[in-house]
Amino acid sequence: MINNKSLLNIPWVDLNSNQPDFMIIATGSIEQHGPHLPLGADFFVANRIAQEITKRYSAVQLPFTSVGVNFMFEDWPGTISISAETYTNLIIEIGEKARRICQRILIINGHDENQPSLITASQRLVKEYGMEVVVLEWAEFVLDILRNICESKYEMHAGEGLTSIFLHWFPEMVIKENIEKGASVIGGIISDDIHLDHRAYNPQIISKNNGSTGVFGDPTIANEDKGSKIAEALIKRVNELIEELNWGTAK
Secondary structure, eight states: OOOOOOOGGGOOOHHHOOOEEEEEEOOOOBOTTTSSSSSSSHHHHHHHHHHHHHHHSEEEEEEESSSSSSTTTTTTTTBBOOHHHHHHHHHHHHHHHHTTSSSSSEEEEOOOOGHHHHHHHHOOOOOHHOOOEEEEHHHHHHHHHHHHHOOOOOOBSHHHHHHHHHHHHGGGGOOGGGGHHHHHHHHOOOOOOOOOOOOOOOOOOOOOTTSOOOOOOOOOOOOOOHHHHHHHHHHHHHHHHHHHOOOOOOO
């Protein structure tokens, strides 16, 4: 059994004598998340989920970039993006090389704009290299839980749910004095509001010059208790996924 958590801290002899049950890639983005959360918020959440899962299973986390595919907030200070093509190819090449360690990869995504590329990459890894790949975007994976726990009437970006998770997992990263209510957008068929069912995709670039703080929702009602409940339910559901896949038994 592999007891180390990351490929970065495993000597090669461990991999020579033991094979992990599966590998994990955590991925996110570097983009604005309001004045109170760090630019790497999406990656931090995905990476924390990966770390929690490697505590429970014989799994190895593969090193990966925190940079993702950015469109909506691409002109905000601090946003760093790579093309969808580069991102897709990066996933494929890492997966193809890492299959000598294990044929199974769980990709934990923290940024919705990465998802189309991840689906494409996972399909190619399955078709061309015979791998087993599962991709999840954490907020989408627990959308029902977010809707149940959060009190907000509207939330799209850096709002109550994400801020609550940070207050639970990364309180030292939250600049509490900068937390303020953000913009609200009338929901509908093309809305990104997590409280509504999405039925159409409407790409939009949101400019930093429109007077917005970059927050779309109300992080002022976020708290650590809500974050704890979301995190607990999230890890529980990922555990259920792994058990359903028969990829391993929790320690």
